[in-house]
Amino acid sequence: METQTDLLFRALADPTRRSLFERLCREGEQTVGALTATAGVSQPAVSKHLAALKAAGLVADRHEGRQTHYSPRTAALGPLADWTKDMAQFWEGRFDALEDLLSRMDQ
């Protein structure tokens, strides 16, 4: 099964795709053409990357005439932030437990 977290991590794994998302975060809403101009890959490649980002909830699209505007949805980064915090805390928790154990043994 394909969880939402899997989708998120996989979407951010590709450098080209991550670069597109970064540009949207820095510069705000962009059309496919504008993104393609400096992406370093073809327009169909950009469209496919944007589709992957959209599937992961990382971007939203808005149609205006014949162009499509994409914008970042940073709320989708929530699970990533949660996961990172959890992993760090699990380990820090054990470290605290170790310190607690050592302090008890000192007495």
Next chain:
Amino acid sequence: METQTDLLFRALADPTRRSLFERLCREGEQTVGALTATAGVSQPAVSKHLAALKAAGLVADRHEGRQTHYSPRTAALGPLADWTKDMAQFWEGRFDALEDLLSRMDQ
């Protein structure tokens, strides 16, 4: 060129590999054998995943006799947390999402 951030995101993209790292964070140091027992893939596959995690700085290994113990290095998650925070902060358009994300990361 292959940046450290690329390595980090790519290492965490694979579900099996991420699961191994999660187990190390939750349960602490483990031998390859212990990890293999419940990983759902073969021992060589586990070894290769651990090598990838090590290349990304996410784990450290310690040799003891004929077994190798792996432990998490949560410090390697720093760049990931920084990147997430940066992306959220660049996007100034949606303060609700930004505040929500930052509040989750603060804790």
Next chain:
DNA sequence: AGTTTCCATAACCTTGGAGTTATAGATGAG
């Protein structure tokens, strides 16, 4: 000594996915 256990590496197979070109569909311009 020989044998078994633990891990890493090699060799190989297979698949997912990132890239391409070509094209269809939709909209704007002349």
Next chain:
DNA sequence: CTCATCTATAACTCCAAGGTTATGGAAACT
């Protein structure tokens, strides 16, 4: 209406990488 422009999709190639089995090398057991 006709033609150009913008984006998405189709069809295809190619390679990175995750999976396997087989094996090598080192350490522990008998």
